[in-house]
Amino acid sequence: MSELWKPVSERVRLRNEAQRFEIEYEKQRELNLGHVPKEPDDVNSPTHYTQHKWEVIDVLEEFFPTDPLLFNVGKYILRHEYKEDALKDLKKAAWYLARRIKKMEADDGIDS
DSSP, X not given: OOGGGHHXXXXXXXXXXXXXXXXXHHHHHHHHHSOOOOOOOTTTSOGGGOSSXXXXXXXXXXXXXXXXXXXXXXXXXXXXXXXXXXXXXHHHHHHHHHHHHHHHHHHHTOOO
C-alpha cells in the first residue's frame, strides 16, 4: 500500500471502529432502556447514502479503495436519484470519469 493512502485507510479504520462502537452502544442502550428510536443523522448517515441494502460509503470503499476519481464517479452515480439536482450529480460523475480516462490515456501514452 502506498504511503499516500495510509492516512486515509487509518481514518477509514477508525471511522469504522467508531461506527461499530456506536452500534454496540445503541444495542446496549435499547436493551437497558427499551427501544429508543434513532434520530436522523445527516452527518454520519445522510438519507441520500442510506436508501439501499448497503451504505454508499461501504460500496465505494470496497470497489475503489485506492482510486479517488472512480470513488467520486461512483458516489455521484449512486446518490443522484436522492439529491435535489440529479442532473448536476450526473454531470459531476461525468467530470470525474473524464478526468480518470485522461489520466489513464496519459499513463498509457494513448492519444485522445
